[in-house]
Amino acid sequence: MTMTMQDGIKRGVGVLILGCMLLLTGCFGRIPVALNDAILNQNDPETVSAGVPAYLILLDTLIADDPADTDLLRAGAKLYAFYGTSLVEDRQRAARLTERARHYGEAAWCVARRNDCDLTARPYDEFNQLLAGVDNDELPELYALAVSWLAWMQAHSDDWSALADLPKIESLLTRIVTLDNRYEKGNPHLYLGILKSLRPAALGGRPEEGRIHFDQALVLSGGKALNFKVAYARYYARTVFDREVHDRLLTEVLDAETEQPGLTLLNVLAQREARQLLLSAEEYF
Numbered sequence: 067m068t069m070t071m072q073d074g075i076k077r078g079v080g081v082l083i084l085g086c087m088l089l090l091t092g093c094f095g096r097i098p099v100a101l102n103d104a105i106l107n108q109n110d111p112e113t114v115s116a117g118v119p120a121y122l123i124l125l126d127t128l129i130a131d132d133p134a135d136t137d138l139l140r141a142g143a144k145l146y147a148f149y150g151t152s153l154v155e156d157r158q159r160a161a162r163l164t165e166r167a168r169h170y171g172e173a174a175w176c177v178a179r180r181n182d183c184d185l186t187a188r189p190y191d192e193f194n195q196l197l198a199g200v201d202n203d204e205l206p207e208l209y210a211l212a213v214s215w216l217a218w219m220q221a222h223s224d225d226w227s228a229l230a231d232l233p234k235i236e237s238l239l240t241r242i243v244t245l246d247n248r249y250e251k252g253n254p255h256l257y258l259g260i261l262k263s264l265r266p267a268a269l270g271g272r273p274e275e276g277r278i279h280f281d282q283a284l285v286l287s288g289g290k291a292l293n294f295k296v297a298y299a300r301y302y303a304r305t306v307f308d309r310e311v312h313d314r315l316l317t318e319v320l321d322a323e324t325e326q327p328g329l330t331l332l333n334v335l336a337q338r339e340a341r342q343l344l345l346s347a348e349e350y351f
Contacts, residue, residue, distance in 0.1 A: 106328045115153040139174035140210040143167050147217035164221040171214030178207040197241045212238040252286030255279040263301040273305045290326050292319045292336035309351045316340040
């Protein structure tokens with residue numbers, strides 16, 4: 067049984083759950099840090115799912131009041147991406163939510179780089195030439211654009227034209243790790259690992275390159291972010307049909323303590339997904 071690239075993007079709790087919530091602290095600016103901590107440390111995803119929409123509306127209001135505030139735009143891009151890919155099951159809703167995520171991500175980039183507002187629409191070669199001129203000062207906007215674009219692509223994975231954006235998103239993430247290999251505690255490496263492992267090598271994928279990124283992500287995260295191991299199992303181990311690595315990683319997730327400062331919500335969701343993957347392993351392998 068082979069996972070197609072489309073299936074790989076659609077399956078699971080959601081690619082963007084693998085780090086977006088880690089980025090909320092400090093991003094909201096005008097919303098108390100205590101609120102961010104409460105979300106990150108919540109061990110009941112249903113409570114978060116019910117509560118986040120109110121803060122999305124609040125963010126919309128703040129952005130409408132100050133549309134040039136890159137802090138707010140980045141926060142909007144990330145939270146809409148997280149909610150649309152991780153806590154919403156209806157695909158039409160997810161498409162609408164991630165559309166707004168991408169809009170905010172592109173708007174943040176446009177404020178930071180007014181001469182490159184049409185970056186995502188540029189031809190691939192020109193796109194990469196422009197990326198080469200990005201420096202560390204623009205990493206926050208570049209990352210918000212990558213995250214929101216990836217969320218949008220996931221929600222539109224039935225559209226092959228959307229999947230055509232994958233090489234550009236990979237270029238964004240590659241530029242980020244080139245500028246700062248440790249950026250956001252390994253999340254860019256994690257996303258690169260996923261993108262390179264969506265297809266087996268025989269179909270043009272690069273899972274062994276993906277494995278290197280997954281290993282780097284685990285090191286940078288300190289092993290406390292359980293969703294990193296779940297992604298490693300789902301996207302690398304399943305793609306190369308390595309049952310031993312698959313089961314070992316998922317068993318480690320289930321045996322781990324979920325309560326970690328700033329990671330509890332992610333870890334609870336990771337354990338849910340790990341159980342599902344182990345239950346389906348016999349059929350898959």
